[in-house]
Amino acid sequence: METQLVLEKWPGVVSTVIIGAKKEAGGSRGNTVTIGGQNSLPLLFKEGAIPHKPKIAFEIWDIAPQDWPEELISAYAGAINDPLAWAEKCVNEFKAELLCVKMQGTHPDFGNKTPESAAKFISLLLNKVKVPLIITGSGDDAKDNLILPACSEAARGQRCLLGCAVQDNYKTLVASVLADGHSIIAESPIDINIAKQLNILISDMGLNLERIVINPTIGALGYGLEYAYSIMERARLAALSGDKTLASPFICFIGQEAWKAKEARVSVEQGIIWESLTATSLIQSGADLLIMRHPCAAQQVNNYIEKLFKE
Amino acid sequence: MQKFKVTFLPDHLTITAEKDKTVLAAAISAGIYLNSNCAGDGTCGRCKVIVNQGQVKSQPNGIITAQEKKNNVYLACLTTIQSDLEILIPDSSRMDKDIQTDSLRCDATIEPGDTPGKNFGFCFDIGTTTISGQLVNLNSKKILGTKTAYNQQAAFGSDVITRIVYAAKTGGLEKLHNALSGTMNQIIQELVSEHKVDLNAVNRIVCSGNTTMMHLLLSMDPAHIRRQPYVPPANFPSVLRAAEAGIQINPQGLLSCVPGVSGYLGGDAIAGVLSSGIYQKEELCILIDIGTNGEIVLGNRDFLVACAGSAGPAFEGSGVTSGMRASSGAIQKVSINKNDFSVKYSTIQDKLPRGICGSGYIDLLSEMLASGIIDKSGKIKVTGKRIRSSDNGGEFVVCFKEEIQAQADIVINEADIENLKRSKGAIYSACAILVKHLALEFSAISKIFIAGGFGTYLDIEKAIRIGLLPDLERSKFIFIGNSSLAGSREILLSSQARRMADALASKMTYFELSMDSEYMEEYSQALFFPHTDLAKFPTVKF
Numbered sequence: 054m055e056t057q058l059v060l061e062k063w064p065g066v067v068s069t070v071i072i073g074a075k076k077e078a079g080g081s082r083g084n085t086v087t088i089g090g091q092n093s094l095p096l097l098f099k100e101g102a103i104p105h106k107p108k109i110a111f112e113i114w115d116i117a118p119q120d121w122p123e124e125l126i127s128a129y130a131g132a133i134n135d136p137l138a139w140a141e142k143c144v145n146e147f148k149a150e151l152l153c154v155k156m157q158g159t160h161p162d163f164g165n166k167t168p169e170s171a172a173k174f175i176s177l178l179l180n181k182v183k184v185p186l187i188i189t190g191s192g193d194d195a196k197d198n199l200i201l202p203a204c205s206e207a208a209r210g211q212r213c214l215l216g217c218a219v220q221d222n223y224k225t226l227v228a229s230v231l232a233d234g235h236s237i238i239a240e241s242p243i244d245i246n247i248a249k250q251l252n253i254l255i256s257d258m259g260l261n262l263e264r265i266v267i268n269p270t271i272g273a274l275g276y277g278l279e280y281a282y283s284i285m286e287r288a289r290l291a292a293l294s295g296d297k298t299l300a301s302p303f304i305c306f307i308g309q310e311a312w313k314a315k316e317a318r319v320s321v322e323q324g325i326i327w328e329s330l331t332a333t334s335l336i337q338s339g340a341d342l343l344i345m346r347h348p349c350a351a352q353q354v355n356n357y358i359e360k361l362f363k364e
Numbered sequence: 365m366q367k368f369k370v371t372f373l374p375d376h377l378t379i380t381a382e383k384d385k386t387v388l389a390a391a392i393s394a395g396i397y398l399n400s401n402c403a404g405d406g407t408c409g410r411c412k413v414i415v416n417q418g419q420v421k422s423q424p425n426g427i428i429t430a431q432e433k434k435n436n437v438y439l440a441c442l443t444t445i446q447s448d449l450e451i452l453i454p455d456s457s458r459m460d461k462d463i464q465t466d467s468l469r470c471d472a473t474i475e476p477g478d479t480p481g482k483n484f485g486f487c488f489d490i491g492t493t494t495i496s497g498q499l500v501n502l503n504s505k506k507i508l509g510t511k512t513a514y515n516q517q518a519a520f521g522s523d524v525i526t527r528i529v530y531a532a533k534t535g536g537l538e539k540l541h542n543a544l545s546g547t548m549n550q551i552i553q554e555l556v557s558e559h560k561v562d563l564n565a566v567n568r569i570v571c572s573g574n575t576t577m578m579h580l581l582l583s584m585d586p587a588h589i590r591r592q593p594y595v596p597p598a599n600f601p602s603v604l605r606a607a608e609a610g611i612q613i614n615p616q617g618l619l620s621c622v623p624g625v626s627g628y629l630g631g632d633a634i635a636g637v638l639s640s641g642i643y644q645k646e647e648l649c650i651l652i653d654i655g656t657n658g659e660i661v662l663g664n665r666d667f668l669v670a671c672a673g674s675a676g677p678a679f680e681g682s683g684v685t686s687g688m689r690a691s692s693g694a695i696q697k698v699s700i701n702k703n704d705f706s707v708k709y710s711t712i713q714d715k716l717p718r719g720i721c722g723s724g725y726i727d728l729l730s731e732m733l734a735s736g737i738i739d740k741s742g743k744i745k746v747t748g749k750r751i752r753s754s755d756n757g758g759e760f761v762v763c764f765k766e767e768i769q770a771q772a773d774i775v776i777n778e779a780d781i782e783n784l785k786r787s788k789g790a791i792y793s794a795c796a797i798l799v800k801h802l803a804l805e806f807s808a809i810s811k812i813f814i815a816g817g818f819g820t821y822l823d824i825e826k827a828i829r830i831g832l833l834p835d836l837e838r839s840k841f842i843f844i845g846n847s848s849l850a851g852s853r854e855i856l857l858s859s860q861a862r863r864m865a866d867a868l869a870s871k872m873t874y875f876e877l878s879m880d881s882e883y884m885e886e887y888s889q890a891l892f893f894p895h896t897d898l899a900k901f902p903t904v905k906f
Contacts, residue, residue, distance in 0.1 A: 298898070
């Protein structure tokens with residue numbers, strides 16, 4: 054006799070977030086990327102709808118990265134010193150559907166670029182490539198509050214994803230995102246309560262919950278992966294149970310964490326495995342958007358996603 | 365051991381002290397209390413004294429300036445006695461008020477004259493932060509007067525744990541006991557002289573307080589209260605002569621303590637149950653005593669369960685920038701204009717405002733949320749003439765000093781809000797976890813008794829809006845003020861009440877929250893206005 058699996062039906066649904074705007078939506082992107090919308094736990098296709106696959110975004114910087122290991126730099130040989138060429142390489146050569154640009158060069162310790170030059174860079178980038186953009190600050194709160202509004206304005210109408218808003222610094226970014234028609238990344242320190250509180254604070258300012266993507270903060274394999282995994286799982290269970298304030302898709306900065314691991318720096322092969330493993334594990338806990346660094350790791354994870362979503 | 369004479373000015377008190385004893389310790393032995401928030405670690409800089417004559421040895425510290433050094437200013441806690449000394453104590457280093465040190469002359473054991481008509485007693489609520497005493501005519505059962513003072517033990521730490529730790533130091537227990545009995549004697553002195561009662565006619569004292577306070581009053585070592593399994597040396601202390609506990613009333617007068625339940629659930633909770641009467645009710649009731657050590661009791665005539673949540677002293681006006689206890693001149697009602705953020709307030713006894721008491725803070729937080737000055741995490745999100753930045757984050761000016769003829773503005777800053785948020789979170793989550801443990805819902809509760817010394821009034825609506833109290837029908841709430849004091853008064857006046865207190869203490873079930881993994885989760889969720897789970901506060905909208 055065939056075993057009957059018990060199927061669980063959930064009252065809640067994760068909100069759908071579209072990144073990028075084509076011409077008809079007032080932007081100039083060649084494609085858009087849609088995430089979220091599921092009302093089932095990851096990969097349990099029989100329990101509910103999972104309309105969108107997890108998506109990979111290639112991480113690029115506005116300056117040549119100083120602390121990336123040689124194993125990683127060599128993947129972008131020749132292009133890494135020119136951010137625009139780097140972006141183009143990701144799109145043309147590695148078929149990136151989506152780019153995540155970190156404005157590291159604006160950090161006071163790493164170039165201290167002005168808001169004007171950051172805005173100009175975003176305009177150039179938008180002309181150079183036609184994929185949707187995720188734009189993140191350098192992590193310096195005071196500087197990000199100057200840079201991100203400028204970038205937001207430069208990309209007005211392109212429906213970018215901007216981040217990261219944190220509990221102590223979200224107001225400026227929310228105001229910009231509201232004004233320029235983007236969506237926002239809400240970052241919490243592996244803490245489901247703060248994730249929820251930040252979503253409430255942001256929506257209190259008038260930005261729809263449907264325009265928020267949660268960055269739950271993750272750790273790489275061996276560096277807190279399970280902790281991040283369980284926090285994401287708890288948040289997703291709450292969302293599916295009907296808690297709208299947690300029903301946002303997840304963005305996970307995979308590459309950034311994986312390449313911090315000293316094991317990832319042993320060899321290029323090991324680095325790629327470390328990044329892919331971190332990414333594939335977090336897909337199981339509900340990651341919707343994976344920010345990755347090594348093109349081979351991105352390729353492997355993409356193959357994996359294709360296989361999982363084959364049916 | 366060499367001994368020296370140390371004279372304190374302007375009191376002109378001289379005591380004999382051993383060589384190498386600190387000036388702070390000598391002052392305490394002389395019954396003079398100095399500010400010492402760091403409990404003598406040399407970090408707070410509040411115990412500055414001036415050495416007029418004599419030799420001292422002092423440890424280097426970053427607090428005394430070069431100018432002060434020239435003027436012979438020293439930190440009393442880091443300075444040791446090396447010769448006969450004359451020491452001047454500036455007013456700024458003194459704790460709020462002196463302790464009355466002159467002892468009473470009451471030698472006679474047979475009282476002269478016809479005295480049965482003069483029979484008075486005191487009841488006390490001994491809190492970690494505040495102590496309230498009440499003078500009662502035992503014949504007429506009339507209350508003559510009530511006084512409240514800050515517990516002078518605050519100099520040795522603001523919560524019970526630091527006090528227990530301090531009690532373990534050499535002489536620590538004695539100092540804590542003296543500070544406590546000193547505060548009580550001061551209240552007794554003031555009340556008897558105000559009401560012209562002969563101290564010899566005061567025959568009885570009943571005290572209720574948390575377990576640690578009772579131990580310190582009776583000079584019992586409280587060390588085991590903070591060690592697993594948290595069992596205190598005594599839950600049912602016997603009746604003794606008040607003089608034995610250092611309390612000055614009729615030398616034959618008796619002192620008793622309301623029995624407690626466990627290390628963190630003391631006689632104050634039992635007294636509260638007694639005075640609120642929840643032990644007689646048929647319907648399910650909850651008693652929420654909002655204090656530094658908040659106590660929650662849930663039950664009715666069939667059962668009583670309780671827990672304690674460490675809420676901190678913020679709602680008693682301690683540890684917050686412009687906080688004060690609920691006494692004359694304390695702001696207790698606040699409303700804020702949504703458009704220009706102007707503030708309207710009323711104070712206790714309609715005096716010029718001197719600070720903000722607990723109920724004032726509840727109003728203020730609720731109004732700041734409603735007018736959009738702060739967001740739900742407690743951060744200031746607007747600008748205006750009343751809003752500025754401070755060392756403790758954004759700051760909102762409640763009263764400018766010019767309008768109230770004061771030295772400083774009355775303010776609330778983000779650090780204060782954080783502090784109050786933790787306090788309200790601790791109280792709410794303790795209630796929530798207790799209800800959860802009994803597999804109940806808040807909605808099953810018929811009456812909610814709110815007790816505490818944070819003001820003469822409490823706006824239930826606003827207390828719910830900030831998430832201090834659960835969102836239930838407003839008609840279910842009853843504010844009963846200081847229920848611990850009221851309960852100890854009942855015991856003072858009635859032997860039946862005393863027997864009932866004993867029975868209640870034996871039958872109450874206690875939940876230890878520190879061992880409870882779910883409590884931390886509940887607590888983190890409560891650190892938001894009103895709560896991270898907005899569904900728990902359906903009627904609250906900002």
